[in-house]
Amino acid sequence: MVVVQLIQPERSPGYADNSRSGCYVPLGLVSIATYIKQEVSFSEVEVIDGELLSNQEIIARLKPGAYIGIDTKTPNYFSALQIARYAKKKGCKVILGGVYASAIPHTITKHSSDLIDHIVVGYGEKAFADIINGKKDKIIEVPISSFDELPIPDRNLVNFEKYIQHFKEQHPTWNWRGTNIFTHTGCKYDCLFCSRTGTKKIVYRNPELIWSEVRSLVEDHGIEYLVDFSDTITQIPSALRAIVESKPKDLNPLFHVFSTADGINQETIELLKRLNTKHVFVGAETGDKVLAKTIEKGRNYSPNLSLEAITLLSKEGIDVTPSFVLGLPGETEQSLNNTLEFVKKIKDVSNFEEIFCSAFIPFPGSPAFKILEERKLLPDTDIFDPEELKKIWIKESCEVDYETIIECVDKILELASYKITIKKN
Numbered sequence: 001m002v003v004v005q006l007i008q009p010e011r012s013p014g015y016a017d018n019s020r021s022g023c024y025v026p027l028g029l030v031s032i033a034t035y036i037k038q039e040v041s042f043s044e045v046e047v048i049d050g051e052l053l054s055n056q057e058i059i060a061r062l063k064p065g066a067y068i069g070i071d072t073k074t075p076n077y078f079s080a081l082q083i084a085r086y087a088k089k090k091g092c093k094v095i096l097g098g099v100y101a102s103a104i105p106h107t108i109t110k111h112s113s114d115l116i117d118h119i120v121v122g123y124g125e126k127a128f129a130d131i132i133n134g135k136k137d138k139i140i141e142v143p144i145s146s147f148d149e150l151p152i153p154d155r156n157l158v159n160f161e162k163y164i165q166h167f168k169e170q171h172p173t174w175n176w177r178g179t180n181i182f183t184h185t186g187c188k189y190d191c192l193f194c195s196r197t198g199t200k201k202i203v204y205r206n207p208e209l210i211w212s213e214v215r216s217l218v219e220d221h222g223i224e225y226l227v228d229f230s231d232t233i234t235q236i237p238s239a240l241r242a243i244v245e246s247k248p249k250d251l252n253p254l255f256h257v258f259s260t261a262d263g264i265n266q267e268t269i270e271l272l273k274r275l276n277t278k279h280v281f282v283g284a285e286t287g288d289k290v291l292a293k294t295i296e297k298g299r300n301y302s303p304n305l306s307l308e309a310i311t312l313l314s315k316e317g318i319d320v321t322p323s324f325v326l327g328l329p330g331e332t333e334q335s336l337n338n339t340l341e342f343v344k345k346i347k348d349v350s351n352f353e354e355i356f357c358s359a360f361i362p363f364p365g366s367p368a369f370k371i372l373e374e375r376k377l378l379p380d381t382d383i384f385d386p387e388e389l390k391k392i393w394i395k396e397s398c399e400v401d402y403e404t405i406i407e408c409v410d411k412i413l414e415l416a417s418y419k420i421t422i423k424k425n
Helices: 027-039 055-060 074-089 098-103 105-115 125-132 160-170 207-221 237-245 266-275 303-315 333-350 367-374 386-397 402-413
Strands: 002-008 043-049 067-071 093-097 118-122 139-142 178-181 225-228 254-259 277-285 319-326 354-359 418-420
Touching: 002 027, 002 125, 027 043, 027 067, 027 125, 055 074, 067 074, 067 125, 074 093, 074 098, 074 105, 074 386, 093 098, 093 125, 098 105, 098 118, 105 118, 105 139, 118 125, 125 139, 160 178, 178 207, 207 237, 237 266, 254 266, 266 277, 266 303, 277 303, 303 319, 303 333, 319 333, 319 402, 333 402, 354 402, 367 386, 386 402
Parallel strands: 002 043, 002 067, 067 093, 093 118, 118 139, 178 225, 225 254, 254 277, 277 319, 319 354, 354 418
Antiparallel strands: none
């Protein structure tokens, strides 16, 4: 019997939960688990989530000799290595994946090779099965060719109801049974702070498969609200139209989608309304028109464009979740104040309940991280603490200090009931 344990570690010590913690299924891990059960005979597969369990509880559940897959992100990498260390003591084979490991695989093998058997760069379904079947490569790169080759993630592999209840508890004014899906992968933008810029290839799922998954969620689990964690649903309007036009007449859950401001216009709003969109997460990023030009979010990006998009959505009855990043190159006290006042203006227009705001984090894999690498400002390690990355970036790139930026982040977060951020307690 092949034993597989797929793990999302808890956030590294000191990092706070936010309004999304424990609400959403780790779909990447569930997709890998579903694929392994389908492709590998005599397999026992378990998904363990550090948003529901502590690292110590996860470590206590490690099974001797198991294949341990760990999903890495910048805020959980320290915890990931802690799990890997204990797993190796139990004779397990350790496989790292996720956006963090995919961004810096050679750095990880340089510093933590003794803890890691394999690193999967990209999508892990086939790669994990290949490892079980004897693949030896230390670093395995797997670009996605088609979502449609992958099975629909089997949510019965986790305690799905617990996530749904967490969603309701943490969003008391959103009285729906909510969960997450993906309709596509890839993004055409090169945002300075984004670590998901390794591939420009945009791949949408077959609309029939999307709606098949939605039907299962609605009919089998009573789901009423779907958060599409894909990058930017409006970036290819024809693909959005194909999803909308194939929507079954008897399915009508609410949707929460992501978009850039330049993706919002009368055409896409009509499509979003037909989709039954309740919320749009809009990357507004800054209220300062000079700093807006530093983000690389498209030629037309500006605070005015963000305000126009949010105003259009609000007039059509679609709520927004605005997103802001403080600490862009050249940030000053005046630009921070411009952004704070801009957020208040958006609040007046939209009365948003949820917001994302963080100090700028140059995530591994992002253009900003590469800038710090080129300037030799990063420590020689594979453990990059988000808070330390913020401090390095702000000292190098801003005309205002870290403490002042954090103070402004907190003021912005206070304007919303539901706060999404990455920071230490």
